[in-house]
Amino acid sequence: MAIQMIKVSIEAKDPGVGETFVKLVQLIGGMEILYPGDVVRPDLLIFELGDDVDEEFKAIRTLREAGAVGDFFLTSGNTDPDILMKAIKAGVTEFFSQPLVEEEVLESLRKFKRKFSEKSRHEIQKAGKIFHVLGGKGGVGTTTVAVNLAVSLAEQEENPSVVLVDLNMLYGEVPLFLSFEPLHDWSTISKNISRLDATYMMDILSAPYHGIRVLPAPNHLNGYYKPTADIIGHLLEFMRGMFDYVVVDGGQSLTDISLKGIEICDDVLLVSVLSLPCLANTNKIFKSFTDLGYFPRDRVKIIINRYMKNSDISIKDAEDSIDQKIFWTIPNDYHTTMAAINQGKPLKALEPKGIITKNFKMLADRLCQKEELPVRKEKKRWWGLSAN
Ligand SMILES: Nc1ncnc2c1ncn2[C@@H]1O[C@H](COP(=O)(O)OP(=O)(O)OP(=O)(O)O)[C@@H](O)[C@H]1O
Ligand SMILES: [Mg+2]
Missing domain, CATH: 3.40.50.300 (P-loop containing nucleotide triphosphate hydrolases)
Structure with a gap:
């Protein structure tokens, strides 16, 4: 069975934050980072909130409902409890406050990868x-x-x-x-x-x-x-x-x-x-x-x-x-x-x-190994397994 790469999209306002996530995703391995313009459904979207939080949560909910994204990781410098509540309600899997703690992000990525491969194993049942x-x-x-x-x-x-x-x-x-x-x-x-x-x-x-x-x-x-x-x-x-x-x-x-x-x-x-x-x-x-x-x-x-x-x-x-x-x-x-x-x-x-x-x-x-190997009987079954 082919190994399925996890598709990750990273949308950060701050280039430094974006680069940190790219580095950590690459460290985990088995993940492919999508680029702007890729028309592929991300399995994971890592998103940095900006100033218009309400609009952004609305967009996240719409994407979730449409099934256009698998899971969401959010990050923000603003740790107002109201934002955390909205993140939970929007079904966000992880929230990282800033400055980022790299070990924390890595642990969440590992957890996500484990869950994803278990799910894929169940979804892809055939081994034809x-x-x-x-x-x-x-x-x-x-x-x-x-x-x-x-x-x-x-x-x-x-x-x-x-x-x-x-x-x-x-x-x-x-x-x-x-x-x-x-x-x-x-x-x-x-x-x-x-x-x-x-x-x-x-x-x-x-x-x-x-x-x-x-x-x-x-x-x-x-x-x-x-x-x-x-x-x-x-x-x-x-x-x-x-x-x-x-x-x-x-x-x-x-x-x-x-x-x-x-x-x-x-x-x-x-x-x-x-x-x-x-x-x-x-x-x-x-x-x-x-x-x-x-x-x-x-x-x-x-x-x-x-x-x-x-x-x-x-x-x-x-x-x-x-x-x-x-x-x-x-x-x-x-x-x-x-x-x-x-x-x-x-x-x-x-x-x-x-x-x-x-x-x-x-x-x-x-x-498919259902047929028993017959004894060679060329005369009676000339069309069949005459050679065995
Ligand atoms: N068991 C068979 N008995 C008699 N004729 C056969 C038999 N199997 C195939 N043929 C005949 O052989 C010819 C070629 O068949 P087929 O197109 O399947 O061969 P192919 O190897 O795929 O050819 P190609 O190299 O052009 O792709 C056809 O005219 C077909 O009717
Ligand atoms: Mg042919």
Whole structure:
């Protein structure tokens, strides 16, 4: 889970007072000071009262009622009991008389930080799983797997929340696969990453389609705007906090952004087909991830798509060449997968009882560890876990 920085705004009349608060907030750590013009809701506003106390208390009450600020710390050179009473009535958390006693301010900031992180822990309850679907080559079915896996995960009994993120810059096709017109994409969020909270995220994501929400890829270059890997990492971690499952269509890309997604995901689902060039690529990718200890071997799960039992290359050949068990096989069914793409529907909506649809349901169960590992029975269940 990403560490959430506490956003602090400091509004002081006296520059010396302002500087002292900035210094103390920085000493505490885990707090980010907002600057004038930042359109971000402060978790804490440290405010120095001026001469027009009544007006200022009115403003504080309005901000509080609107929920525009989390907590208030006040400070003033005037310690008239009437002001203290007004501060209490306005729901101010701390009042510091001047001159400031630094240890007192530090203690209050520490207390605030403790309370804030406890609250965040309760608010962010989910610790979702991220599956990064990566193609061993272009055109092997990465998007088909990502879309249909996401839909199958959402279908599970517990009704888990699922979001599908398309990381294919420019070539994202998820909206076509689910036939909807996206209003936003991840460039919108990454440009406003400091505004990222649960409400903003829900505004940006698509409405639920077949049980899943989608964050599409930008389909134009947006004035050369390029998000950094850290921004994408932050975005995915934030989603992990909101959803039970995050499925990423990573295409075949190994850019900084995709590598960040791969680094933080729980499992890479490496999609391949039983052809020599694709297996050779799959082998290179698998070895690059695992040989350097970048990834434990069991976190890179190889999925053979378009599996045909009588193919020239067998599952055993593939396993021998990569020196790794194949995790899953998806049957070859060009007719159904192509019809699903052309109609903009997931397989479940097109052929709810189809063999390939059931295969995705079983894959979802297996990834969530509900499926018992079957004994290899290639003859009877050629569409399923033939490789185990
Ligand atoms: N299990 C399958 N059986 C037969 N055909 C399949 C299967 N899965 C995908 N396909 C077909 O493969 C083609 C490519 O699928 P898809 O767009 O999902 O691949 P991709 O790897 O995401 O491609 P790209 O590299 O263009 O992003 C489609 O025509 C699709 O119908
Ligand atoms: Mg694709």
